[in-house]
Amino acid sequence: MFQTGVIVPKFLKLKSSETVKAFDCGDADLNDFILNQSAPFAKSLLATSYVCVNPQDASDVYAFCSLANDKVAITDFPGRTEFNRFRKNQGFPQAKRFKCYPAVKICRLGVDVSARKKHVGSMVVDYIKSLFSMDNKTGCRFLTVDAYLAAIPFYQKNGFDFLNHVDECNPHTRLMYFDLMDIK
Numbered sequence: 617m618f619q620t621g622v623i624v625p626k627f628l629k630l631k632s633s634e635t636v637k638a639f640d641c642g643d644a645d646l647n648d649f650i651l652n653q654s655a656p657f658a659k660s661l662l663a664t665s666y667v668c669v670n671p672q673d674a675s676d677v678y679a680f681c682s683l684a685n686d687k688v689a690i691t692d693f694p695g696r697t698e699f700n701r702f703r704k705n706q707g708f709p710q711a712k713r714f715k716c717y718p719a720v721k722i723c724r725l726g727v728d729v730s731a732r733k734k735h736v737g738s739m740v741v742d743y744i745k746s747l748f749s750m751d752n753k754t755g756c757r758f759l760t761v762d763a764y765l766a767a768i769p770f771y772q773k774n775g776f777d778f779l780n781h782v783d784e785c786n787p788h789t790r791l792m793y794f795d796l797m798d799i800k
Contacts, residue, residue, distance in 0.1 A: 625678055625736065626671040627743050632658035636667060639677050641726035649724050650680045657682065663723050668740055678731040679740050686721035686760045688793060692780050702779075706757075706795060719758035719793070720748055741774045749799040757796055762789040 630636070636650050649657075654665040663684040670676035693699040703713060722744060727737045748756045760779065763771045768790060776792040 624671060625668045625739060626674070628667050628669060628674065630654060630658065630665045630667060636677050636680065637675060639680065639726070640729055641679075642729050643726060646724055646726035649682065650677075650726065654680075654682060665724075666740075666743070668736060668743070677728060678734075679725070679727040679736045681722055681726075681740050681744060682724040683744065684721050684723050686719040686758075687716040688719050688758050688760065688779065689716035692791060694780065698780075706797070717758060718754070718756045719760045720744075720756050722759060722761040725761075737770060738774055741771075745794065745796065745799060749796045752796070759794040759796065761792050762786070763792050764789055768792070 632655055635652075635655050639650050640647055650665065650667075654663070657663040658665065663682045665680055665682045667677050668679040670678065688702075690696065690699045693702065708717075722741075725737065725740060727740075744759060748759065759776075761771060761776065763776070765788060771792050774794070775798060776794045779791040779793045
């Protein structure tokens, strides 16, 4: 797949009628989503999936991500004090003090095992950042992700920070965010 060190992948938005035929990231749930569930999610307007492909062969999928609307809300914090501290740190004008702020959630992100250690995952995250910082169609301030514990270092390396403390209801993930104003 990667005979010559540097790859320049192509990103495609999957239509609700399109499916990926072959993909293996080593995680059965992620594989099942892109192979079987991404089209029904798109048809139901619940999530949009993008694939990162070989520019010479679009059926050669290096990675994928699935995105949906989200928000960073007061309920994501243990209390109002933490939320107010968060708002202050983001530099919101006093007049823009809402109870929630628009975000896009990275619902799923997977890199094919054949593309590991090639920085493809970071390319996908950079692509997502560019989607919402360069052509922000509806107003979106943050990217969010419920990061699996093993993926936390990856998201930290890509500029994400923790939004709240460990959730006792779901100790296998941590809610993280990226402020798109960091790009502007």
